[in-house]
Amino acid sequence: MVDQKPLIGITGRRRKGDKLRGSLKVMNHLSFDVYWVDYAQGIIAAGGIPVFLPLSLDPSEIIPRLDGILMSGGADIDPRRYGAEPEPELQSIEPVRDDFELKVLEKVYENNLPAAGICRGLQILNVYAGGTLFQDIPPHAVREEPPSSRVHEVTFDEGSVFSGLYGASMQVNSLHHQSIDRLGDGFLATGLSSDDGIEAIEHSDRPIIAVQWHPEMLDTRDSDPLFQWLVQRSSERL
Numbered sequence: 001m002v003d004q005k006p007l008i009g010i011t012g013r014r015r016k017g018d019k020l021r022g023s024l025k026v027m028n029h030l031s032f033d034v035y036w037v038d039y040a041q042g043i044i045a046a047g048g049i050p051v052f053l054p055l056s057l058d059p060s061e062i063i064p065r066l067d068g069i070l071m072s073g074g075a076d077i078d079p080r081r082y083g084a085e086p087e088p089e090l091q092s093i094e095p096v097r098d099d100f101e102l103k104v105l106e107k108v109y110e111n112n113l114p115a116a117g118i119c120r121g122l123q124i125l126n127v128y129a130g131g132t133l134f135q136d137i138p139p140h141a142v143r144e145e146p147p148s149s150r151v152h153e154v155t156f157d158e159g160s161v162f163s164g165l166y167g168a169s170m171q172v173n174s175l176h177h178q179s180i181d182r183l184g185d186g187f188l189a190t191g192l193s194s195d196d197g198i199e200a201i202e203h204s205d206r207p208i209i210a211v212q213w214h215p216e217m218l219d220t221r222d223s224d225p226l227f228q229w230l231v232q233r234s235s236e237r238l
């Protein structure tokens with residue numbers, strides 16, 4: 001056992017200055033990479049060291065030096081990435097981020113790095129593996145309540161990674177307006193909502209799991225099993 005904490009990369013998003021409240025007007029045209037703090041807090045609480053990944057990095061230079069990766073939440077993925085045309089209900093997209101994250105996942109697969117996905121993170125993992133998305137599923141976009149509100153149940157398959165982490169079922173928050181339609185190659189849907197939505201996936205032979213809800217926004221963030229799983233699996237590489 002090496003007495004060292006694993007380095008866990010976390011993806012973020014890009015914004016122009018005029019989209020950031022409080023940014024000086026003179027900086028309106030400048031780009032900012034932004035990251036939610038809660039993902040990093042979850043990793044820190046589980047014993048890992050979070051590393052925010054700027055979108056300009058070449059993934060082939062950084063991914064082999066990391067021990068694990070967390071694919072975070074964010075905007076819709078460009079449907080053309082999974083062979084579909086944009087529907088009217090599609091919300092904002094970030095092609096630069098799509099491009100970066102798909103290259104990150106190429107390197108994650110090459111290096112067999114442990115990975116966890118949250119919300120958009122689950123979706124980009126699915127798209128990378130050849131799956132598709134529903135572009136709008138309004139009942140799951142519960143955005144009028146605090147993001148920590150547990151609004152529906154997820155039931156986990158017996159014997160899955162998730163039943164080992166969370167038990168037979170759990171109540172989760174739900175902020176997503178998209179979800180998995182066709183599952184990507186190698187993934188199993190092992191957590192479902194009562195309306196048969198895919199809420200949790202795990203890879204059949206890689207250390208990759210992902211959830212559609214937001215554990216980092218729940219009051220259980222600092223003891224959440226998803227972060228513990230990621231830090232544990234990443235530690236095994238040290």
Ligand SMILES: [Mn+2]
Nearest residue numbers: 140173174212
């Ligand atoms: Mn949901």
